[in-house]
Amino acid sequence: MDLNLNCILCNIRQVLTVTDLLNLDAANKEIIMRRVLGYLHAADYKRSNPEVIRGTWDIITGHVKNKDPYxxxxxxxxxxxxxxxxxxxxxxxxxxxxxxxxxxxxxxxxxxxxxxxxxxxxxxxxxxxxxxxxxxxxxxxxxxxxxxxxxxxxxxxxxxxxxxxxxxxxxxxxxxxxxxxxxxxxxxxxxxxxxxxxxxxxxxxxxxxxxxxxxxxxxxxxxxxxxxxxxxxxxxxxxxxxxxxxxxxxxxxxxxxxxxxxxxxxxxxxxxxxxxxxxxxxxxxxxxxxxx
Missing domain, CATH: 3.40.50.10880 (Uncharacterised protein PF01937, DUF89, domain 3)
Structure with a gap:
């Protein structure tokens, strides 16, 4: 199933959820969000959301240096x-x-x-x-x-x-x-x-x-x-x-x-x-x- 534009919201919510979970400050939240938005801007929307969100996850976990925050x-x-x-x-x-x-x-x-x-x-x-x-x-x-x-x-x-x-x-x-x-x-x-x-x-x-x-x-x-x-x-x-x-x-x-x-x-x-x-x-x- 190709990425639906509404799936973009799921990617953004994941940024907010994880950064809140880890109690990141506003500056670090902003850095991650800007990187994710840039990634989503260039993403191939013919891929499924489960594949696209992997890239979002890598940006989040790479920045916080925690591969498994959950x-x-x-x-x-x-x-x-x-x-x-x-x-x-x-x-x-x-x-x-x-x-x-x-x-x-x-x-x-x-x-x-x-x-x-x-x-x-x-x-x-x-x-x-x-x-x-x-x-x-x-x-x-x-x-x-x-x-x-x-x-x-x-x-x-x-x-x-x-x-x-x-x-x-x-x-x-x-x-x-x-x-x-x-x-x-x-x-x-x-x-x-x-x-x-x-x-x-x-x-x-x-x-x-x-x-x-x-x-x-x-x-x-x-x-x-x-x-x-x-x-x-x-x-x-x-x-x-x-x-x-x-x-x-x-x-x-x-x-x-x-x-x-x-x-x-x-x-x-x-x-x-x-x-x-x-x-x-x-x-x-x-x-x-x-x-x-």
Whole structure:
């Protein structure tokens, strides 16, 4: 999905968010903002926003000399969600359809912005998760996903953010319980970018218990395949099914010529919602289909 002009605002907001998080003074904020605006002026708008925002991130982190300013925040949310895992598993186990419940709960986690605000409300998240089974999917290809998994030997699950990685793990647990013969790979970013998951986050939640963790070798805010390593691309193109979590993975993969990709996320901006012909803030399980 090409960069939408509204995506420029996301780049600018990231400058404001990170510089506020690090308590930078006005002079340093201005230096970073001017550099980012210059970069965005010259950027190739035929690229996707996940790729473009990598350049913005490099400018910010290069100036502050901190490659992972969200590191402690990511650890905080990974820890908080891990402490809730037992309650979430119990909720799924009480469901009549464990696959659908685990899938919707994994998507529901994408509703929460596990970013710079440390004020975590467990009751709020549990209420959202409890209501997940009653929330309709604006695009619902979950039955097709189930059938594809039934016939699959391998699944590549592309992670998104911290915190929700815990619910991704629980969804994978349920997939493997239903389809015990399937081999699962869990894909993470190769370098820190915002609050996206890396090898460190996967290790923090013990993702290795349910999947082989693989780095894509790149630091884009999504999965820009041409920037990833050959080892990652081998798995990407050979896997029978791909589950891609989060809007960034949709933006970077929606135009790729590769079947059996299922996008699980909440549409958090009008540009993406419009591309899918759905209402903004809808949640979806959508198979890659450029004809939509």
């Amino acid at each position: 590191r402690e925040i990511k650890r905080y949310y990974n820890s908080e969600l891990s402490s809730m895992a037992g309650k979430i598993r119990a909720l799924i186990n009480r469901s009549n359809d464990k696959f659908e419940a685990a899938l919707k709960i994994a998507i529901t986690a994408n509703l929460i912005d596990f970013a710079a605000n440390h004020a975590f409300d467990e009751n709020m998240l549990l209420n959202k998760i409890t209501a997940a089974n009653q929330q309709p999917l604006a695009i619902d290809d979950s039955k097709d996903l189930y059938e594809k998994l039934k016939a699959a030997d391998t699944l590549l699950y592309l992670g998104d953010n911290c915190g929700e990685i815990v619910l991704d793990k629980i969804f994978i647990e349920n997939i493997k319980a239903i389809f015990p013969g399937i081999t699962v790979y869990f894909g993470v970013r190769g370098k820190p970018i915002v609050n996206d998951v890396t090898v460190e986050d996967a290790a923090w939640v013990h993702m290795e218990d349910v999947a082989e963790v693989i780095s894509n070798g790149d630091g884009s805010l999504g999965t820009v395949v041409e920037r990833t390593t050959q080892d990652f691309r081998d798995v990407f193109y050979q896997a029978d099914v791909i589950i891609a979590k989060g809007q960034g993975n949709f933006e970077s993969l929606s135009e790729i010529d590769r079947g059996n990709i299922f996008f699980l996320f909440m549409a958090k901006c009008e540009a993406v919602a419009s591309a899918l012909h759905i209402a903004n803030l809808s949640i979806i399980c959508a198979k890659n289909d450029k004809s939509r």
